[in-house]
Amino acid sequence: MQFVITVHHLNNSRSQRVLWLLEELGVPYEIVKYERDPKTLLAPKSLEAIHPLGKSPVVTDEGKTIAESGAILEYLIDTYANGRMVPAKGTQSHVDYRYFMHYAEGSLMPYLLLKLVFRKVQTAPAPFFIKPIAKAIAGRVSGQFIDPNLVRHLTFLNNHLATHAWFAGDEITAADIQMSFPIEAAVHRGGDLADISKLAAWVERIKARPAFKKAIERGGPYELM
Secondary structure, eight states: OOOOEEEEEETTSTHHHHHHHHHHHTOOEEEEEEOOOTTTOOOOGGGGGTSTTOOSOEEEETTEEEESHHHHHHHHHHHHOTTTTSOOTTSHHHHHHHHHHHHIIIIIHHHHHHHHHHHHHHHSOOOTTTHHHHHHHHHHHIIIIIHHHHHHHHHHHHHHHHHOSBTTBSSOOHHHHHHHHHHHHHHHHHTTTSOOHHHHHHHHHHHTSHHHHHHHHHHOOOOOO
């Protein structure tokens, strides 16, 4: 029995990274598309039939179900890349590759999510006697905790790209694909906090890649929430 990779693709989600890597590798795949609830923005219950957490991205391949962006990208690299999109082991580039594969969701994304949540707290409709309190608390958390940490991370990343063509050396790797979602979000939400000129230029470069464009064609346009 011949299996084909199936990407369970949720709109406006991290699964766009999976499509991009598959296009870079030239690996054939199928897409099953899911749409978020327009009011709650949550994934549909039907995704729970694929994985109990009902999250995306999820891929199925040769009878296996793999979830989590980083785990999926590493699985695809290990299974189909034949040495492509990953630096040689024993090099500093490979050390950077491992670091950024985990840093994207483990260190950077939590602050970006907090930025999004507390921005919504500040702007969400609320009773007139509660809104000033909620806005004040959200503003204090953002000003004293979220923004200073984001500045530290954005400065670190911008400085890194000032001396590196890509996140893990002179050639694009799966680490760049893993970093794409949080970096796009950082450019979208943190441009008023720090110098992100190198990050913004990097985003333009990845969007110009034929594989990136093909992934958008197949998966559909997406918006950063």
